[in-house]
Amino acid sequence: MTQKNRLNGGQIDRDTTLNFTFDGKQYAGHPGDTLASALLANNVRLMGRSFKYHRPRGPLSAGSEEPNAIVELRSGARQEPNTRATTAELFDGLSATSQNRWPSLAFDAMAINDRLSNFLTAGFYYKTFMWPAAFWEKIYEPIIRKAAGLGSLSMRADPDTYDKGFRHCDLLIIGAGPAGLNAALTAGRAGAQVILADEDFRMGGRLNAETYPIADMSGADWAAQTVAELATLSNVRLMPRTTVIGAFDHGIYGAVERVSDHLATPAAGKPRQILWRIYAKQTLLCAGATERPIAFDNNDRPGIMLAASMRAYANRWAATPSHRVAIFTNNDDGHRTAHDLQGKGVKIAAVIDTRQDAPRSYDYEVLQGAQVVDTKGRLGLTFVEVNQVDGSTRTVECGALGVSGGWNPNVHLTCHQRGRPTWDENLAAFVPGGTLPSGMNVAGAANGDFSTHGALKSGANAARKALGLKGRAPAVPEAEDAPGTQTPFWYVEGCSRAWLDQQNDVTVKDVKLSHQEGFRSVEHLKRYTTLGMATDQGKTSNIGGLAIMAELAGKSIPEVGTTIFRPPYTPTAIGVLAGRMRGKEFHPTRLTPSHVWAKERGAVFVEVGNWLRAQWFPLPGETHWRQSVDREVTATRASVGVCDCTTLGKIDVQGSDAATFLNTVYCNGFAKLAVGKTRYGLMLREDGIAMDDGTAARLAEDQFVVTTTTANAGRVYQHMEFVRQCLMPEADVQLISTTEAWAQYAVAGPNSRRLLQKIVDPDHDISNEGFPFMACANITVCGGLRARLFRISFSGELAFEIAVPSRYGDALMRRLMAEGEEFDVTPYGTEALGVMRIEKGHAAGNELNGTTTALNLGMGRMVSKAKDSIGSQLSERPGLNEADALMQVGLRPLSAEDKVTAGGHLMKASGPVDAAHDQGYVTSAAYSPTLGHMIGLGFLKDGGNRMGETLRLVSPVTDLTVEVEVVSAHFVDPEGERVRA
């Protein structure tokens, strides 16, 4: 098909042809085209269907404010719904599909809704789907959800990647129209670090869409020349295809750069888009203005568009929706469109001007004081009905109608921090006002300076003001300086099905109905009618709705006020908000020093926070995880096992007040801990609840190494820094994390000492006498490598933890395995670790669950009364010390085959099973290969005095009831003989 509606001129590359499809049909366009301009050039006006009534729609605008021409772009996994054809850059091979229609765009069965419009008014859903209430969830909502929504998702993972980045500047200029370009020139020449961002792929703003000159060249040429100069300035960064989507605190702006959206697919390794966080010392908003339509009956037919957009299509893209157009305007801007299109050979059927004193033209007919009252044409405009000033009606034949109701400054970004725009009577429009985001200034049409001269001048002046530039202001190039006065004309009297919000199908009638039904607040109007709630956020519709509402309420528009503008300024892909943080990269991964070795051994890994820890090490022939875990436990208790416990937090605490400091953060005493000794410590929160437990090893008079649980490592370090800096600022204590600096392995089991004696250099005595239970020391291993040894045990066996610098961790693990062969050394994972600590009755995260106290944990006496420590006072609250307080106990099933499950609750042997009779709950459970049955740890009311009692362990959710006996939590070696062996 030839480009029937292609005009001459324009900023397109006619030497190159781009082939594309729309609804499967082949078309051709040129570089520089948008999808909308190329379709218009191909005489396609119908591009979509409306949301509610499925009315045929074509583009209303030529920019990001577009409510109608929204399509599904691309196919397969890259299919993106709700893409504005007016901003989609044409590329070779582009495929687009219309949306919200069935079976086809030209024949849409859902257009029946339009016939039912008398029923489908504002609030239809609220009124209709009230009863029966039970129908809502199962019937109404699914139906409504199916009918709602515009585009469709591919339901496939997005194959593209997105980046996030950070940029800093002295001056961020948003919008590269005349104001923005002249501001950038002023700031750039002055040497400031400038970022100039524009959502368009071609900088210049309206200058590219107009014909009037700047100085002695066309506006578009002046823009191109200015951009070329800016590109030579190393301190100026030009960011085309970049939408500033939000103004956030402290001069921070979000901006989405569409790096590859103009390509069929992103180049290898390149992102589709980048979300920039821009830190600007000063910001200049030069976002321009949006033309506002006039509401009249059937003002939504394909071919009816904003007059300045029609002019943009003609001048920039050399495209026209029709070769015979009419204009409906209330201001001189509409005449510009007529003039420019006439100059390009388009027949102007008439200019219908609401003003009785509208300027006349020798080139085309001007109907003064006339109004468009209706239109015709099922899938595209064919005629407009005009009421003339003398009361007569006239039908004007045209394939397109340009509508101009004046201009609204794009104040959106000035309001992102709840600033309210102010009403300018002279412009009959909202202009930036109130409190702007800090550091923001506004220039050009966004500030109400609608003329080219005004924009150029205010841009330069605002840049000078923002940067504090002194001296004489440079001359502003000569340009048109038409007065910006506007007389409002919102809608044609008597209209009803006149569209305000074309994307959400909100009419003048809907606004009137909402007023009639008592909705007085503009926020209520918005939500009741959905005015401005579509993906275009009402850029072309809000003001019309406000104006009608004000009129009905007998108020002025500023009295009615506006709804709040919120980020993002234009629709934003969710993918760009996620950036690289998706899939496996959702969070960083932490690997232990023995990871490479463990992987070689075929370990099964488990995520513990960001850590990957070996969960168990399956051997050939083991088909169930329990087989591996049972073997690891049994082998460790029988001889020796090794487990990587690097993930436990390690904090180096130094200083002359280190002991005093630990005495404050731990509830038990540390002041008298001897050098070379380790002590178990329990930290309480301020409210007396247990926070974390671990050990502190005193390596020197003024140095401790504190360990924390894996999960709480960061939090405990943060807490200790808080105590150091805020609660004990006078103390001489220094903290630093060494978690990752040292590879630390638990070596546990009766043969652990014999194994370590082969590793630890012989001048270090690690016999029971030389290195008793809870000893610690700096030692050397393997012929002189510095290392640390702690005689501590989580498993309940004779055990040590040995640490070497992380880079040697892999080699140490391999050495332990090699030297341990004679003892059948067994690596064990977190599951076996868990089983052994439950067998020993050691509390872990399940027990330190944020609700338990030292008393609950059976450690009430550890809370020292001889000193003050964090949480010790509040741990004495009566509520935490009742006679029947929960106490940690062990639980054994009466029948060895029975399951014990964590999460189950404890009930007396007989009686009701309900919350009122709850006796406690099970926190940890495991199969004990040592005992040959399952065991559990739990909290039981007055548990210390209920040893031997039979209880029911119930889990109504899983329909489980098991009889259990209350026993000591220390299932293995309750006397602690092994650890001291």
Added chain:
Amino acid sequence: MHDLTPITALGGSAARVDSVGDVTLTEVPDVALASVAARRGHEGVCAQTLESVLGTAAPSPGHAAEGAEYAAFWTGPDQWMLSADFNGYEDIAARIKSEVGDTASVTEQTDAWVCFDLVGPHINAVLELLCNVDLAGFQTGRATRTSIHHLGCYVISTDAGQSVRILGPRASAGSLHHAIITVMASAL
């Protein structure tokens, strides 16, 4: 002399090197690190000792300094990280402690970190996709703590616009490396 063979933070026996265009990312395992925090009341003496150790004043906030044997960057009020060549200075913590005595707490940090050098003419294009650093003001000798890929890192400008050193948590070396080389492909 012990007989344990080290591996690099990325798990290899040799340092990993990746290039995209003329920018190269090199894993640098041969860096010895020790943190130095002045003890209360000894801040002045500690700073003076560090000056003699470094041969130049201890770096001020946001800065790094390089001496003949040791380099240093500021990490907090009266706190610094000192570095030296791992070969010959593996015992950096003990060496520094013997200099500062009771005026400072010294902690070995060598293997708490993975160290990368990012070198080439377009590193700023890479850095701006990685971390929130004002690169225009990031002159040679500047150092900052920043977040890369949700990891707390130090970035030190060793040659403005041409070379930076990045220190990140060692256990996450793989994630950090992945983040940097992915962005190198993206930016270059």
